[in-house]
Amino acid sequence: MTSPKFKLVSWVAQIIAVLIMGQTLFFKFTAAPESVQLFTELNMEPHGRLIIGALELIACILLIIPSSIVYGALLGSSLMAGAIIGHVTELGWQGDRLELGIYAIVVLTCCISTIMIRRRELPLLKVIHSDKPTKRGRRK
Amino acid sequence: MSTKLSINLHKLARFTNTAIPVLALLFFVGGWQISFYFHFLTVPFLGLTFLNTYYLLGQRNHSLLRNFGILGQGRYLLESLGPELRQYLYSGDTEERPFNRTERREVYRKANNIDSAASFGSQNDFDATEIKLRHSLFPISKEHVLPYQMAFGEERGIQNAYTLTVPFIISGMSYGALGQRAIRSLARGIAQTGGLMNTGEGGYPKYHLMEKCDLAFQIGTAKFGVRNEDGTLNEPLLADLAAKEQVKMIELKLSQGAKPGKGGMLPKEKITAEIAELRGVPMGRDVVSPTHHSECEDYPSAVAFIRRIQDVSQLPVGIKLCIGDPRQFAELVSEMKRQDSFPDWITIDGAEGGTGAAPKAFIDRVGMPLFPALKSAQDILLASGARQRLKLVASGKLINPGSQIIAFCLGADAIATARGFMLSIGCIQAMQCGSNTCPVGITTHHPRLERGIIIEDKALRVANYVHSLEHDLEELLCSTGARSVKDLSFDNLYVPNESTLYPFANHN
Numbered sequence: 001m002t003s004p005k006f007k008l009v010s011w012v013a014q015i016i017a018v019l020i021m022g023q024t025l026f027f028k029f030t031a032a033p034e035s036v037q038l039f040t041e042l043n044m045e046p047h048g049r050l051i052i053g054a055l056e057l058i059a060c061i062l063l064i065i066p067s068s069i070v071y072g073a074l075l076g077s078s079l080m081a082g083a084i085i086g087h088v089t090e091l092g093w094q095g096d097r098l099e100l101g102i103y104a105i106v107v108l109t110c111c112i113s114t115i116m117i118r119r120r121e122l123p124l125l126k127v128i129h130s131d132k133p134t135k136r137g138r139r140k
Numbered sequence: 141m142s143t144k145l146s147i148n149l150h151k152l153a154r155f156t157n158t159a160i161p162v163l164a165l166l167f168f169v170g171g172w173q174i175s176f177y178f179h180f181l182t183v184p185f186l187g188l189t190f191l192n193t194y195y196l197l198g199q200r201n202h203s204l205l206r207n208f209g210i211l212g213q214g215r216y217l218l219e220s221l222g223p224e225l226r227q228y229l230y231s232g233d234t235e236e237r238p239f240n241r242t243e244r245r246e247v248y249r250k251a252n253n254i255d256s257a258a259s260f261g262s263q264n265d266f267d268a269t270e271i272k273l274r275h276s277l278f279p280i281s282k283e284h285v286l287p288y289q290m291a292f293g294e295e296r297g298i299q300n301a302y303t304l305t306v307p308f309i310i311s312g313m314s315y316g317a318l319g320q321r322a323i324r325s326l327a328r329g330i331a332q333t334g335g336l337m338n339t340g341e342g343g344y345p346k347y348h349l350m351e352k353c354d355l356a357f358q359i360g361t362a363k364f365g366v367r368n369e370d371g372t373l374n375e376p377l378l379a380d381l382a383a384k385e386q387v388k389m390i391e392l393k394l395s396q397g398a399k400p401g402k403g404g405m406l407p408k409e410k411i412t413a414e415i416a417e418l419r420g421v422p423m424g425r426d427v428v429s430p431t432h433h434s435e436c437e438d439y440p441s442a443v444a445f446i447r448r449i450q451d452v453s454q455l456p457v458g459i460k461l462c463i464g465d466p467r468q469f470a471e472l473v474s475e476m477k478r479q480d481s482f483p484d485w486i487t488i489d490g491a492e493g494g495t496g497a498a499p500k501a502f503i504d505r506v507g508m509p510l511f512p513a514l515k516s517a518q519d520i521l522l523a524s525g526a527r528q529r530l531k532l533v534a535s536g537k538l539i540n541p542g543s544q545i546i547a548f549c550l551g552a553d554a555i556a557t558a559r560g561f562m563l564s565i566g567c568i569q570a571m572q573c574g575s576n577t578c579p580v581g582i583t584t585h586h587p588r589l590e591r592g593i594i595i596e597d598k599a600l601r602v603a604n605y606v607h608s609l610e611h612d613l614e615e616l617l618c619s620t621g622a623r624s625v626k627d628l629s630f631d632n633l634y635v636p637n638e639s640t641l642y643p644f645a646n647h648n
């Protein structure tokens with residue numbers, strides 16, 4: 001089992017990720033000029049903006065429902081990885097782009113930390129990690 | 141030339157391990173030069189690349205993943221599906237253990253009141269191992285079979301002797317091993333038949349008491365419910381429990397077939413706040429009972445302790461044990477004679493018995509199987525003249541009439557079964573009793589899994605199961621010409637030469 005201390009860390013990370021991702025949704029769904037500008041540069045306007053917005057919304061929801069947290073973190077980190085690729089290849093880091101890029105990195109870090117802490121909840125790894133160590137402790 | 145299609149898994153794994161990063165790179169280029177949408181593929185493949193790199197280079201625990209990477213994961217997946225696949229698809233009807241499909245189906249049918257008549261013939265092996273019942277040339281009809289009655293404690297002439305009227309006892313399973321709904325289903329069902337339920341070593345039997353059935357309270361080696369701080373018997377607590385209307389008898393557990401010589405075990409996954417309180421144990425740690433009662437250090441002290449419990453409780457008191465060496469059992473019986481003090485019954489639990497959790501070596505290798513143990517015990521008790529001083533109860537895979545009648549012939553006065561009753565309330569033998577994940581909600585405290593159990597409905601199945609067992613027992617008795625189980629004996633058995641009972645048989 002994940003220890004309570006790590007659980008707390010994970011929840012803090014989840015909340016940060018949800019807050020940052022969540023507030024950008026507003027701009028995406030209301031077609032704020034900055035957002036439209038970004039997605040125009042990526043050649044994804046308007047469908048890409050809406051698809052990514054929807055996926056981010058799903059990630060936010062999954063991140064706060066206890067049984068689906070790791071899935072939310074997986075989705076969130078994938079989206080942020082995509083965003084970072086965007087900054088590297090098209091958008092650059094000038095001006096407020098720097099701020100957005102840093103946000104993406106922060107969310108990515110939060111999501112990855114969550115995944116690491118909750119790795120035992122991942123379906124594939126579960127098979128390997130499910131065995132319970134003896135009281136003598138798991139030998140390293 | 142061979143036309144067999146074969147896949148070289150080593151090559152395939154190497155190919156996969158190269159293909160994943162290459163694809164990630166290709167998609168990246170695609171996303172950069174063609175359309176940003178390609179990155180929907182780049183990102184997952186990057187993820188796979190990282191995971192695979194971790195498998196191949198990072199982790200050190202799993203050789204297969206180190207050598208083959210992500211494809212090796214497939215093996216773990218398939219292996220984890222194996223038990224289910226085998227159970228549903230590939231195992232024959234008489235193949236599985238502990239109970240094969242034929243045996244389980246018989247219980248399910250009884251529990252649902254479906255006729256268990258079979259057609260065409262037996263699927264069992266008739267050659268060398270199967271014990272058979274010798275029927276009489278002159279069977280009797282049902283009116284001549286006497287109603288079952290077994291008075292526990294009559295030998296001592298105590299006031300609170302208990303008359304058992306249903307020969308099938310629900311063997312000890314604690315609240316802890318079972319969830320509350322399972323306990324209540326069993327208790328309500330057995331109450332409808334007027335039978336007896338053993339509480340198991342789970343401390344104060346809160347949920348057992350709810351359904352107004354007759355109870356035998358079990359004292360395990362940790363004495364949950366009746367213990368002092370130091371693990372010795374707390375007499376006032378025991379007297380209080382024994383004074384309860386529903387508590388009819390007390391069973392002192394010396395050992396249990398699935399783990400003789402080892403105390404009970406409750407994994408921490410299954411310890412809720414309530415269970416911790418009822419047992420007086422901490423949460424978050426496996427609870428392992430001591431290997432023995434501190435009061436029972438040798439033969440004299442063990443016999444004296446049994447008498448002490450009889451004195452304190454004023455009820456019939458039995459002991460439960462799995463026999464390791466019949467000579468030790470004989471020694472125990474002769475100590476009873478020396479002190480002229482006998483338990484009111486002895487439950488012989490066979491090594492094949494079930495458990496919520498026990499070390500594999502104990503489940504598989506420790507203790508004598510029921511039939512030879514029961515036969516030895518019966519012979520020892522008869523030879524020493526102690527047999528009229530007590531009753532004998534047998535348990536260990538006695539879930540169907542065919543095996544139960546054998547136990548009666550070997551000397552049992554009543555049958556106890558745990559797993560038979562579990563099957564009757566829907567156990568599918570998923571074998572996860574220790575992990576709190578029981579898919580049918582019996583051995584779990586997870587509300588979402590317990591939800592599957594509708595107490596009223598399951599109680600009915602328990603009653604059906606009991607009635608159906610009684611019906612079959614009666615028919616089997618008719619076939620032997622015996623009017624009650626007391627008339628059965630070893631001579632009613634045909635014992636083939638590869639049976640564990642063969643050494644006891646007169647070979648003629």
Ligand SMILES: Cc1cc2nc3c(=O)[nH]c(=O)nc-3n(C[C@H](O)[C@H](O)[C@H](O)COP(=O)(O)O)c2cc1C
Nearest residue numbers: 311312317340341493494495496536537557558559
């Ligand atoms: C889930 C489970 C819990 C059990 N808990 C106890 C217990 O608390 N005390 C005890 O003496 N035996 C316990 N047993 C053993 C049974 O009472 C019984 O002796 C054994 O399973 C043999 O009967 P069976 O083959 O009909 O199941 C438990 C068995 C199971 C399957």
